[in-house]
Amino acid sequence: MKHLAALNKYFLSNKWRLILGLLFTAISIVFSIFQPIMVRQIFDLLSHNIDEYRLLSDTSLKGFFRSDFTHVLAFYGISILIFALLSGFFLFLQRQTLIVMSRHIEYDLKNEIYQHYQRLDLNFFKMHRTGDLMSRITEDVSRVRMYVGPAIMYASRTLFLIIIIVYLMLQVNPLLTLYTLSPLPLLALTIYYVNRIIHRKSEKIQAQLSNITSIAQESYSGIRVIKSYIQEDASAQHFEDASEAYKNSSISLAKTDALFQPTMALMIGLSVILTIFIGGIQVIDGNITVGNLAEFVIYVNMLMFPFFSIGMVASMIQRAAASQQRINEFLQIEPVIKDAPGAQAAMLKGEVRLENVSFTYPHTGITALKDFNLHIKPGQKVAIIGRTGSGKSTLAQLLIRMYDPQQGKVLLDQQDIRTIQLGSLRGQISYVPQDVFLFSDTVANNIRFGDPTASLETVQTAARQASVEKDIFGFNEGFETEIGERGVTLSGGQKQRISIARALIKDPNILIFDDCLSAVDARTEKEIIGNLYAYLQHKTAIIITHRIFALFEFDKIIVLDEGKIVEEGTHDDLLSLNGYYAELYTRQQTGEEENVTE
Template sequence: MKHLAALNKYFVKYKWRFLLGMLFTAISIVFSVFQPILVRQIFDLLEQNLKNYRMLSDTDLKTVFRSGFTKTLAFYGLSILGLALLSGFFMFLQRQTLIVMSRYIEYDLKNEIFQQYQRLDLTFFKMNRTGDMMSRITEDVSRVRMYVGPALMYATRTVIMMVMIIWLMWEVNPRLTLYTLSPLPLLALTIYFVNAVIHKKSERIQSQLSNITSVAQENYSGIRVIKSYVQEAPSAVHFERASEDYKKSSISLAKTDALYQPAMALMIGLSVILTIFIGGMQVIGGNITIGNLAEFVLYVNMLTFPFFSIGWVASMIQRAAASQQRINEFLDEKPRISDAPDAKAITLKGEVHFSNVSFIYEHTGIQALRNFELTIKPGQKVAIIGRTGSGKTTLAQLLIRMYDPQQGRILIDGTDIRDMKLSSLRNQISYVPQDVFLFSDTISNNIRFGEPAADEAAVHQAARQASVEKDILQFPEGFSTMVGERGVTLSGGQKQRVSIARALIRNPNIMVFDDCLSAVDARTEKEIIGNLYAYLEHKTAIIITHRIFSLFAFDKIIVLDEGGMAESGTHEELLSQNGYYAELYARQQTGEEESVNGSFS
């Protein structure tokens, strides 16, 4: 139960629903357990008046006696019916409070997990699979809801009913009660051992379910690669193996669960036999009445559901505990990138300074930057060029604090970015990533994602500056065209330009473009560069590219190699050094772009 303790805050939040649910449960049970008392009185009444009826069989009072006795039985019958209706009504209220409460908790828990995912840094997402994260916010939360709803409701009902019934039985005959309940210790022992097995199997099943979800998600996302390489059959075999493991574990758990039902039935059967046998002896001995025996039999039958629900509830609690443990693992994660206690919002002008920055990716151990130094003055345009893995993208991600460097500082306008509020920093820097991502929404909303408050005119203007407006207007629905999952309905170049438009619409003072023109043709590239040159006139811009934009007058060009600055200068200065940049420029001029793409990124 230690893992489920994390849910106590929700019980406090919905304490009135919880308390009312407990009250309605208790009232419903009170009306239920008093029905056998009326049955006892009916049997005792029958026993007492049967002799009198026989004595009056030859007199005129027979008819009067029968009429009065029939009315008495009718009264008792209506009373039992009334108690049953009242019990059912309060059971309805019980479900309306406790089950509805469980849905509220499910809603809150899913939102808490999602918000936690939003807070966590990129390292977390690189270390955990999407399918596993999806499984925890869906399947695991559903199992937890079964605990805060049905399991809690039936557990409460079981405890209250058992306490009340055992108390009433004890009041009638303690000895018979002890005989009737003698199978309980064996039942408790069975539950203890089976629960331990269920908990272990539930943990394994949830882990395997996450694996299935991850395999399916990866296959759906990479379906074009799978089809291109004709790997449908191997993919199906891989999924089948994952499903087979899940099936075997689920069947194993089902077999364990199946032990509960026969065990409960056996215990109830033994209790009924003992009640009838011992109770019959007590009736013969004159210690109890036939009505008491009938009352005991009814109480034992009423205990049938609590006994059966013990196993079911215990199983749900064990599964919920295993799921909540998995959920807690992610909820307990602390984001490594967060606001400092004294972080402040600052209006950025555009001066950027990388001071002796070194960075190592923890999950791979690869050193992306080594003692990197770079100063960019407000309004300057800087190009970053280098081989694959030289650290270009790392620079961009460090600037917007997707990661923090292990050594050195990054300053904007003289302030360490770790002393700025994350939201303020990222709101004032537009970043066009290398890996373009579009949402399953309209083109207009994908562009407006950069500035949700922007009007349609601003959306069109941004699309025009990114040289994608003409392409969009050719679609039947124009800017209202749905792009499909990850923008699958658009070409690579169109997706890149929509991504650029998304960044331009924010109109910040600092912009970072990470190889965002790799999928466009030369004519479109020239048009975009022309638009950007005018747009970026008074802005600080960092452009990461594998091509040389000879039409773009960069104030500084940086060539990275193995995380350090290999060359630095203007276009003319770098050509005179006859290094990487000069080699790249020569190959580009002679049309050897394929060779360049293999050496640089």
């Protein structure tokens, strides 16, 4: 139960539902207990009056006696019916409180997990598969809900019922009670042993379920690659193997669960036999009445469901404990990137400085930047050029603080980036990533993601500046067109330009473009560059690219190689060096001329 103790805060916030649910449970049981008591009274009444009735068989009093006795039986019958209805009514209220409580806790727990996902840094998501993350917020939470709802409900009912029934049985005959309950220690040992097996198997099943979810999610996302390489059969076999392992583990757990039912039936059967045998002897000896024996038999049968539910509740608790353990382990992960104590909001003007920065990716051990230094004045336009793996994108990740450098400082307006609140920092920097991501929503809402309060006119202006407005007006529903998951209905160039419009609509003082024009043609590229040049007049802009924008007048061009600056200067300065930049420019010009000739 140590893992499930983390849920106590939710019980506290729903204490009134829990208290009322337990109260309704107790009241329901009290009304149900009246039924065997009345059966005892009926049997005793019959036993005591049957001889008198036979003596009056030849007298005129027989009819009156029969009539009175019939009325008494009718009274008991109606009373039993009323108590049954009252018990059922409070049972209904019990479910209305405890099951509703479990749904509220499920809601709160899912929100807590999702909010924690939002807090975690980028490295966490690179180290964990999406399927496993999804499994924690769906399957694991569902199993925990079974504990905070049905398990609590059945366990409380079982506990109250056993306490009340055992008390009443002891009041009748302690010796008969002892014999009736004698199989319980064996039952307890069985439950303890089986619970340990269930817990171990539940942990394994949850891990296998996460693996299946991850495989399915990766297959859906990479379906184009799978089809292109004709790997449908291999992919299906991979999923089948994972499903087979999950199926075998689930069947094994089901077999273990199945031990409870026959065990409970055996214990109940032994209790009934002992009750009738020992109780019969007690009746013969005159220690108890026939009504007491009937009452005991009903009590034993009333204990049947509690005994059966012990196994069910134990299974729920063990599965929930295994799931809650996985949730606790996740919730205890602290984000590496977070607001430092005393971090404050800041109004950024646009000065960027990196001092002796070195950075190695923790999940791969690859060093991306080495003793890196860079100074960008407010309003300057800087191009970052270099080969793949030279550290260009890493520079962008450090500036928006997706990572912190292991050595050196990243300064904005002479202020260490770690002393600025994350919300304030990222709210004042627009970043267009290399890997464009669009949401399954309308075109307008995808652009408005940069500023949720923006009007449609502002959205259209941003789209015009990104040279995508004409494309959007060509869609069936214009800006209200649903673009599908990840923008599947759009071309690569359209996705990139919508992503640029999303960045422009924020109207920040610092913009970072990470190779965001790779999927557009040369004519559209020139149009976008022209629009950006006018838009960026008084803003700091860092454009990361593998191409040279000759039409864009950069204040500084930086060439990276293996995490270091190897060339720096203006366009003309770098051409005069006759190095990597000049070689790239010559190749690009030659390629453009060949395209024009063709």
